Amino acid sequence: MYLEENELKKYYDELANNHELYLKEYGVKIPGFKRGEKYIRSSLALIYLYINFKQPVKKEDLTDFVLQYPTDGTSGDVQAGRMLGKQSGWYIISGKRGDPECSHYNVNSGEYCLISVEEPYPNFDSLRREIELTEDDWENLKEDYDYRCATCGSKEGEKNYRYGNITKLQKGHIDPNKPLTIVNIIPQCEMCNAIEKDNFVYTKRGRIRKISNAKFVLKSNKKVKEEMFELLKEDLKK
Numbered sequence: 001m002y003l004e005e006n007e008l009k010k011y012y013d014e015l016a017n018n019h020e021l022y023l024k025e026y027g028v029k030i031p032g033f034k035r036g037e038k039y040i041r042s043s044l045a046l047i048y049l050y051i052n053f054k055q056p057v058k059k060e061d062l063t064d065f066v067l068q069y070p071t072d073g074t075s076g077d078v079q080a081g082r083m084l085g086k087q088s089g090w091y092i093i094s095g096k097r098g099d100p101e102c103s104h105y106n107v108n109s110g111e112y113c114l115i116s117v118e119e120p121y122p123n124f125d126s127l128r129r130e131i132e133l134t135e136d137d138w139e140n141l142k143e144d145y146d147y148r149c150a151t152c153g154s155k156e157g158e159k160n161y162r163y164g165n166i167t168k169l170q171k172g173h174i175d176p177n178k179p180l181t182i183v184n185i186i187p188q189c190e191m192c193n194a195i196e197k198d199n200f201v202y203t204k205r206g207r208i209r210k211i212s213n214a215k216f217v218l219k220s221n222k223k224v225k226e227e228m229f230e231l232l233k234e235d236l237k238k
């Protein structure tokens with residue numbers, strides 16, 4: 001398979017977009033596209049895996065694809081499949097490594113498979129550790145919010161606007177499905193944090209953006225549930 005530069009770039013841009021939206025916050029790294037006239041090997045490998053999304057790719061085929069272009073590497077061996085997963089955090093499973101998903105995707109030894117462009121490789125945490133919250137970070141974050149709850153605006157140590165008790169700020173998740181790291185925290189008062197717990201994804205300004213717990217829809221009345229059912233059927237067909 002040979003793709004022209006504009007086609008390669010189209011796939012690369014899709015990957016870069018997903019990286020920006022979903023993967024960057026986990027510390028996943030995306031290789032550059034080109035350096036001068038030469039392609040970056042690992043980006044070609046990533047593109048090839050992406051074209052074969054959720055399908056096993058033989059290391060020889062990956063190598064053949066990459067080496068038909070002028071690249072930044074010199075050796076005849078392309079290690080990119082392994083490196084992209086283990087070191088850069090892309091969710092690429094390896095038959096040789098024996099990742100648990102291999103049987104599901106029929107990935108054998110000597111094969112790789114990219115299985116998500118929205119989730120990082122499980123437990124990939126090179127940067128996650130670095131972006132864990134220290135006490136200083138937490139103080140700075142509260143200061144950015146003028147020591148107010150991102151959701152209701154009540155100020156720490158003062159009377160809560162909504163509930164009347166004294167406001168104490170807590171670390172609220174922006175997205176409860178992601179780890180509580182510095183990029184995923186807003187200050188929330190005890191009440192906002194407790195009442196809306198885990199059901200929603202927030203914006204940095206403390207506004208609800210989407211549902212994060214599917215069971216929450218069960219609280220809706222029958223008419224809304226039926227509408228939701230129809231909407232989801234349509235949406236999932238896409």
Ligand SMILES: [Zn+2]
Pocket residue numbers: 149150151152153154188189190191192193
């Ligand atoms: Zn609040």
